[in-house]
Amino acid sequence: MSKPKIAIFDFACCEGCQLQIVNLEEEILDLLGVADVVEWREAMSEKSDQYDIAIVEGSITRPEDEERVKKIRSRAKILIALGACATMGGVNKLKNNFELDDVKKCVYKQDANKPHLSTALTKAVDEVVNVDFKVHGCPIDRKEFTYIVRSLLLGKTPEIPDYPVCVECKAKGNPCLWEYGQVCLGPIIRAGCGARCPSSGFRCFGCRGYVDNPNVDAAKDVIEKYNLNIDDLKTKMVLFGSTQEPTL
Numbered sequence: 001m002s003k004p005k006i007a008i009f010d011f012a013c014c015e016g017c018q019l020q021i022v023n024l025e026e027e028i029l030d031l032l033g034v035a036d037v038v039e040w041r042e043a044m045s046e047k048s049d050q051y052d053i054a055i056v057e058g059s060i061t062r063p064e065d066e067e068r069v070k071k072i073r074s075r076a077k078i079l080i081a082l083g084a085c086a087t088m089g090g091v092n093k094l095k096n097n098f099e100l101d102d103v104k105k106c107v108y109k110q111d112a113n114k115p116h117l118s119t120a121l122t123k124a125v126d127e128v129v130n131v132d133f134k135v136h137g138c139p140i141d142r143k144e145f146t147y148i149v150r151s152l153l154l155g156k157t158p159e160i161p162d163y164p165v166c167v168e169c170k171a172k173g174n175p176c177l178w179e180y181g182q183v184c185l186g187p188i189i190r191a192g193c194g195a196r197c198p199s200s201g202f203r204c205f206g207c208r209g210y211v212d213n214p215n216v217d218a219a220k221d222v223i224e225k226y227n228l229n230i231d232d233l234k235t236k237m238v239l240f241g242s243t244q245e246p247t248l
């Protein structure tokens with residue numbers, strides 16, 4: 001029986017999530033034992049139009065990107081969005097808050113109108129094509145990536161945490177950063193990172209996106225308890241371009 005074929009593609013991003021895959025080292029060899037990687041620009045020169053699983057990193061920022069990701073979708077049985085740029089638009093989506101012409105002039109100066117520097121509003125991959133699974137985070141968690149791909153190769157459906165970061169944070173016994181005046185998004189953001197940031201003393205910035213049913217009432221209680229500004233919290237929620245907008 002032939003091995004399932006995997007192809008990895010990148011769009012607008014820093015490629016940091018692919019780097020996490022490269023850094024899997026020995027674990028990647030285990031994966032390669034049960035699947036063939038047939039295209040992966042960051043690690044090999046071969047290309048292929050034949051694959052079962054397409055892993056897409058990056059956000060969609062140009063009309064030609066939309067056409068390309070649609071082609072990838074049409075060839076793949078399963079499409080995985082890799083990292084916050086792909087799952088939510090990521091930091092690239094911040095540009096949607098400004099006039100596109102102003103953004104281009106800011107970045108490209110006198111070259112802004114050159115045709116090869118075309119740009120459009122940033123979209124997450126699932127705003128253009130159907131996405132089967134999302135590997136959340138900026139960057140992704142290597143272990144979670146391995147778990148998701150391994151599950152799919154075994155024909156199982158991976159379980160992605162559907163509870164907030166606070167659950168993992170409290171399980172680790174961390175002091176809550178709200179006590180220190182930090183606007184931590186942990187109550188409304190999807191867990192799975194092991195509360196990486198609060199465990200190091202930094203607030204959660206929301207890179208894994210909103211949990212499916214964010215406990216907005218609890219978040220409100222926390223905000224009111226610490227007498228902080230609700231607009232501050234909303235502003236911090238858009239850093240990674242989440243398209244869900246829970247009402248606070």
Ligand code: SF4
Nearest residue numbers: 013016083084085138
């Ligand atoms: S999600 Fe973060 S680490 Fe991954 S490609 Fe985007 S910016 Fe880079």
Ligand code: SF4
Nearest residue numbers: 166169176177184186
């Ligand atoms: S709000 Fe942040 S620091 Fe506080 S428990 Fe939740 S994740 Fe931890």
Ligand code: SF4
Nearest residue numbers: 193197204205206207
């Ligand atoms: S704590 Fe928040 S910002 Fe940090 S990795 Fe986890 S989800 Fe991302």
